[in-house]
Amino acid sequence: MKEISIDFLSEKSLDAAIREIEAYTALVPKLVKEVQDKITERLAVLIRTNLIIAKHDQVEKYIGKGTYEKVNVSSSINVTVTPMGDASVVSVSSYSSNPKTGAMQPDIAFVEFGAGRYASGSNPLGLNISTMRGSFGKGLGINDRWFFASGYSSTGTPESNAIYHGLEMLKGEIPNIVREVFETV
Secondary structure: OOOOOOOOOOHHHHHHHHHHHHHHHHHHHHHHHHHHHHHHHHHHHHHHHHHHHHOOOOEEEEEEOOEEEEOOOOEEEEEEEEEEOOEEEEEEEEEEEOOOOOOEEEOHHHHHHOEEOOOOOOOHHHOOOOOOOOOOOOOHHHOOOEEOOOOEEEOEEOOOOHHHHHHHHHHHHHHHHHHHHHOOO
8 A cells, every 4th residue: 555655844745745646546446447357357267267176077878777877078168257347247158068969058057056966055146046956847856867868867967156156265365456456556
């Protein structure tokens, strides 16, 4: 933080202090923008890291006699920061490949909130939507395994809370980010 010394008995000192205050005041919007940029970039890193750690693909192929084989499913995670005037938007998208066609399908809601037997409904971001086990597909989400016409099946996706935990982690870092930016002045 900037300190300004003033000799109240000197007109020259008062004028110099006023100029310093005006210069600092003009600099504040730039500093606030820098803080905003650092916070959104950090949030993007935290969310992406949490998603990479949490991302599992629970797809299996039925090979007969009650036996399933794990299928490798490719995935893609995109976290982008888009400046929008005085704010920035952190967008998150996650895709997994369809094991039969290879087509990429969105899965961010399943990764964040869980699905199937792994959905617990404990994610605070999902409190205003129904994320409890069995709430999807007219109660069919309660099943331990879903079967697809292609012969593949899934047991669901564990709840990761990757976005929620990224936000919570960031809260503790904000004071340090602000201090770091404003101490450069």
